[in-house]
Amino acid sequence: MNTVQQMKENGVVGAGGAGFPTYVKAQSQAEIVLVNAAECEPLLHKDKQLLLHATDLFFQGLQTLMGLVSASKGIIGIKKKHTGLIAHLNERLPVQVELCPVDDFYPAGDELTLIRETTGVIIGPGALPISRGIVVSNVESLYNIGTARPVTTKFLNVGGAVEKRQTFEVPLGISFQEIIDYACPTIRDFTIIEGGPMMGKIVEDLSLPVTKTTAGLLVFPQDHVLIQKYRIMASEKRVNQIGKAACDQCTICTELCPRYLLGHPIQPHKAMRSLVFHQDGAGENEIQTHALYCCQCNLCSFVSCPEGLFPSQVCINNRAKALTKKIQYQGALENEPHPLAPYRKTPSKRLKRMLNLDLFPDSGDLSEHQFAPQTLRLLLRQHIGAPATPVVSVGDQVQQGQKIATVGDALGAEIHAPLAGQVSEVDDQAITLTLAYSE
Numbered sequence: 001m002n003t004v005q006q007m008k009e010n011g012v013v014g015a016g017g018a019g020f021p022t023y024v025k026a027q028s029q030a031e032i033v034l035v036n037a038a039e040c041e042p043l044l045h046k047d048k049q050l051l052l053h054a055t056d057l058f059f060q061g062l063q064t065l066m067g068l069v070s071a072s073k074g075i076i077g078i079k080k081k082h083t084g085l086i087a088h089l090n091e092r093l094p095v096q097v098e099l100c101p102v103d104d105f106y107p108a109g110d111e112l113t114l115i116r117e118t119t120g121v122i123i124g125p126g127a128l129p130i131s132r133g134i135v136v137s138n139v140e141s142l143y144n145i146g147t148a149r150p151v152t153t154k155f156l157n158v159g160g161a162v163e164k165r166q167t168f169e170v171p172l173g174i175s176f177q178e179i180i181d182y183a184c185p186t187i188r189d190f191t192i193i194e195g196g197p198m199m200g201k202i203v204e205d206l207s208l209p210v211t212k213t214t215a216g217l218l219v220f221p222q223d224h225v226l227i228q229k230y231r232i233m234a235s236e237k238r239v240n241q242i243g244k245a246a247c248d249q250c251t252i253c254t255e256l257c258p259r260y261l262l263g264h265p266i267q268p269h270k271a272m273r274s275l276v277f278h279q280d281g282a283g284e285n286e287i288q289t290h291a292l293y294c295c296q297c298n299l300c301s302f303v304s305c306p307e308g309l310f311p312s313q314v315c316i317n318n319r320a321k322a323l324t325k326k327i328q329y330q331g332a333l334e335n336e337p338h339p340l341a342p343y344r345k346t347p348s349k350r351l352k353r354m355l356n357l358d359l360f361p362d363s364g365d366l367s368e369h370q371f372a373p374q375t376l377r378l379l380l381r382q383h384i385g386a387p388a389t390p391v392v393s394v395g396d397q398v399q400q401g402q403k404i405a406t407v408g409d410a411l412g413a414e415i416h417a418p419l420a421g422q423v424s425e426v427d428d429q430a431i432t433l434t435l436a437y438s439e
């Protein structure tokens with residue numbers, strides 16, 4: 001079995017985003033492998049902890065991927081404020097790999113923004129980084145390549161209003177509830193955000209399991225400003241009503257939009273204007289296709305808009321409509337970046353202050369705690385592509401690392417048992433394991 005096949009067999013996916021199967025990227029040819037280590041979401045630290053505590057495996061994975069795509073250079077995009085970690089990495093840098101420190105702004109970790117910051121290359125709207133000879137990878141994905149083992153655990157942060165504000169390595173399939181219970185919330189009435197505060201989502205059901213893309217669980221007071229914003233954004237009707245009533249077309253949302261600053265054809269203030277002028281009328285399709293270039297960073301809604309409106313959600317809703325209608329943007333695709341882009345970065349400090357995130361210490365050291373759940377629920381779809389098909393049945397005994405579901409030749413990722421146990425349930429969504437622990 002060659003290295004790409006092994007990567008596929010081990011079920012490695014993009015651990016920082018939607019879970020795109022990594023073996024597909026590994027089959028391309030590129031000049032640069034860019035490591036997205038910017039970790040620009042406040043309160044998240046798992047990538048930095050991996051870089052610090054699993055440095056060799058991370059570099060092993062990076063060198064493996066560089067070899068596969070024939071890259072002559074590896075670049076690690078990391079915030080320059082992490083001076084201790086940068087010194088640690090500098091002492092161990094393999095040949096052909098360099099560190100590229102970037103400013104502390106949001107969203108420095110937006111893939112296309114980081115490419116521009118670290119290489120100067122502008123990726124055109126709708127184009128992929130590989131079109132310019134660049135493969136971008138997440139820190140944890142490279143760690144998973146480096147271990148050369150089936151992916152059975154996930155690194156994630158627990159943060160916010162908890163006693164144990166740490167990074168944990170947990171078995172896939174463990175429930176959010178079990179992790180939150182261990183972290184000990186310090187408040188009674190809380191709401192959980194899965195992911196980072198800027199791009200996460202509210203968790204209504206704590207029995208949900210950790211998947212290969214779970215990056216964080218953040219505990220917030222129910223009346224926290226972010227929770228209130230997310231609650232409003234869940235209602236398209238409310239978003240549109242207050243948008244129509246209060247948007248004064250000041251254009252600040254557009255002027256600070258990271259994708260607009262890259263020269264992409266997205267202007268969220270026009271999406272807001274469309275709420276009034278384009279309801280099922282002329283121009284609606286055009287506005288909706290602009291939204292295809294939104295990276296959903298939520299900067300416009302959470303920070304930029306002085307009226308507290310939600311242009312990002314209008315863009316997200318428009319994007320869904322454009323995808324449903326299968327319409328595509330027809331305008332110019334090679335725009336120049338905005339000349340003032342370097343001066344319009346939103347500092348992370350300001351963002352944290354505005355969103356009352358300074359309420360919580362921004363820390364997340366790696367914990368040695370090992371969870372011992374009674375059951376694990378492994379979702380069959382933890383990745384982009386086809387859901388996996390179970391290859392085990394109820395009653396089967398499985399060993400740690402054994403494959404329990406496969407996608408065969410389809411795009412997707414194999415799924416393995418994180419721990420030894422017995423298959424207690426199989427349905428069209430998941431495989432449940434009841435675990436066996438030796439005394």
Ligand code: SF4
Pocket residue numbers: 246247248249250251252253254268269272304305306307308309310311
């Ligand atoms: S920043 Fe707010 S008020 Fe100004 S155009 Fe954008 S949505 Fe409207």
Ligand code: SF4
Pocket residue numbers: 253256257258259260266268293294295296297298299300301311312315
């Ligand atoms: S969420 Fe807003 S700021 Fe971010 S890319 Fe989309 S329109 Fe621009």
